[in-house]
Amino acid sequence: xxxxxxxxxxxGQHFEKExxxxxxxxxxxxxxxxxxGTHYGCEHGVxxxxxxLVDGCSVxxxxxxxxxxxxxxxxxxEGLANEDGSLSELQLAFRECHSLQCGFCTxxxxxxxxxxxxxxxxxxxxxxxxxxxxxxxxxxxYQPIIDAALLAASRLLDKHRAAVTAPRS
Amino acid sequence: xxxAQFKYHLPSTLDEALELLGTLENAKILAGGQSLxxxxxxxxxxxxxxxxxxxxxELQCIEVNPVSIRIGAMxxxxxxxxxxxxxxxxxxxxxxxxNVSHRQIRNRGTYGGSLCxxxxxxxxxxxxxxxxxxxxxxxxxxxxxxxxxxxxxxYMTPSIETDELMTGVRLAIWPPGHGWCFEEYxxxxxxxxxxxxxxxxxxxxxxxxxRLSVAICGIDAAPVRLTRAExxxxxxxxxxxxxxxxxxxxxTIENVMEDAHHSADYRRHLxxxxxxxxxxxxxxxxxxxxF
Numbered sequence: 001x002x003x004x005x006x007x008x009x010x011x012g013q014h015f016e017k018e019x020x021x022x023x024x025x026x027x028x029x030x031x032x033x034x035x036x037g038t039h040y041g042c043e044h045g046v047x048x049x050x051x052x053l054v055d056g057c058s059v060x061x062x063x064x065x066x067x068x069x070x071x072x073x074x075x076x077x078e079g080l081a082n083e084d085g086s087l088s089e090l091q092l093a094f095r096e097c098h099s100l101q102c103g104f105c106t107x108x109x110x111x112x113x114x115x116x117x118x119x120x121x122x123x124x125x126x127x128x129x130x131x132x133x134x135x136x137x138x139x140x141x142y143q144p145i146i147d148a149a150l151l152a153a154s155r156l157l158d159k160h161r162a163a164v165t166a167p168r169s
Numbered sequence: 170x171x172x173a174q175f176k177y178h179l180p181s182t183l184d185e186a187l188e189l190l191g192t193l194e195n196a197k198i199l200a201g202g203q204s205l206x207x208x209x210x211x212x213x214x215x216x217x218x219x220x221x222x223x224x225x226x227e228l229q230c231i232e233v234n235p236v237s238i239r240i241g242a243m244x245x246x247x248x249x250x251x252x253x254x255x256x257x258x259x260x261x262x263x264x265x266x267x268n269v270s271h272r273q274i275r276n277r278g279t280y281g282g283s284l285c286x287x288x289x290x291x292x293x294x295x296x297x298x299x300x301x302x303x304x305x306x307x308x309x310x311x312x313x314x315x316x317x318x319x320x321x322x323x324y325m326t327p328s329i330e331t332d333e334l335m336t337g338v339r340l341a342i343w344p345p346g347h348g349w350c351f352e353e354y355x356x357x358x359x360x361x362x363x364x365x366x367x368x369x370x371x372x373x374x375x376x377x378x379x380r381l382s383v384a385i386c387g388i389d390a391a392p393v394r395l396t397r398a399e400x401x402x403x404x405x406x407x408x409x410x411x412x413x414x415x416x417x418x419x420x421t422i423e424n425v426m427e428d429a430h431h432s433a434d435y436r437r438h439l440x441x442x443x444x445x446x447x448x449x450x451x452x453x454x455x456x457x458x459x460f
Contacts, residue, residue, distance in 0.1 A: 022177075044170075044210055045203060045207050048271070058273045058276055059277050062206075063206045065177070065199075065206070112272070131272060133357065134271025134273050
């Protein structure tokens with residue numbers, strides 16, 4: 001068995017663990033760290049459910065080896081909420097818009113859209129649709145997910161505008 | 170759905186990687202992993218050694234000189250897609266990447282990995298063919314250059330030895346004012362093209378074709394360049410007649426591939442429709458006489 005010790009930060013917490021080199025990042029997160037919020041659907045890069053953020057970039061955790069996450073910072077769905085535990089704007093919008101039913105695709109949708117909203121606080125509907133074209137959902141028909149992304153974006157933009165126009169004390 | 174056992178190697182320089190590749194038996198190169206890892210998960214591929222190039226930083230670059238743009242084999246597809254240099258000098262590449270897979274895949278996937286995987290429906294060998302790409306491969310024995318026309322040995326197999334690895338590609342830069350277009354049809358945005366067409370065109374002041382390049386993917390193991398049509402149409406006016414003529418020529422292409430979903434006839438039909446659309450858009454974008 002070929003293994004290697006890796007050192008990484010997951011959701012703000014530092015880990016140093018020995019991993020078998022043939023294990024994927026998703027298997028490592030689920031089996032070694034117990035972070036089962038990352039879902040495994042197809043395991044060959046088609047469904048998008050296993051998407052996590054590695055150094056801020058969305059990646060399929062089934063198509064990246066755990067050893068390749070050495071010296072990176074990984075964010076999973078367990079790390080998307082605010083520091084005080086309250087839900088992020090995107091998560092709140094998902095709840096309001098009924099953007100999930102069975103919830104299987106949700107971790108991948110949230111991580112993918114989190115990356116989008118960090119890059120672009122004012123996306124068009126077409127840009128949201130384009131961004132989630134690699135994530136399959138069999139419950140919602142996608143429209144409520146798109147609605148939630150646009151709602152969260154508009155609230156984040158309002159907050160941002162309020163922050164930059166607020167009088168300095 | 171888990172890869173079989175292998176020994177993992179993480180070289181930090183190209184020389185180190187070439188040494189490993191030249192000495193290890195049944196070794197496979199890991200680039201972005203977006204095609205290799207699924208095949209390993211399915212155990213279609215079971216290497217004894219996996220040589221990961223992700224720490225070889227010298228293979229990640231986008232450089233430009235007056236005649237060509239050089240892209241390192243390990244450059245991420247997303248980095249190429251958003252590169253201002255690529256947009257300025259080879260806008261065709263950006264439009265092709267609009268159709269390549271999904272953001273999560275482009276964040277990891279590499280240009281070199283895709284050219285070595287050589288899926289017949291992939292957009293990346295297609296734009297490489299349109300831009301007369303020259304692929305540079307290295308081994309302990311030295312470097313050699315392979316024009317894209319000679320790159321495919323057979324279906325999904327580049328003409329590269331087991332001790333060689335691809336280090337980068339040089340793409341020809343067309344003069345400012347050239348027209349370009351990449352058109353494809355796929356069942357879902359981001360899927361591999363059923364058929365895709367890349368067009369580059371240069372027009373003179375009278376809107377006559379000075380130079381033309383047309384490459385098509387999804388019809389054969391390697392992208393097909395319409396060299397006969399490209400030569401024939403030089404001097405013709407950029408209009409419907411030229412478009413009709415090139416669509417006629419696409420009808421003469423023999424041995425169009427087919428599979429359970431898409432017949433050869435359907436691919437031939439798509440090829441004509443998409444070539445017409447791509448030609449028209451490239452004509453519209455071209456500035457007669459250049460800058």
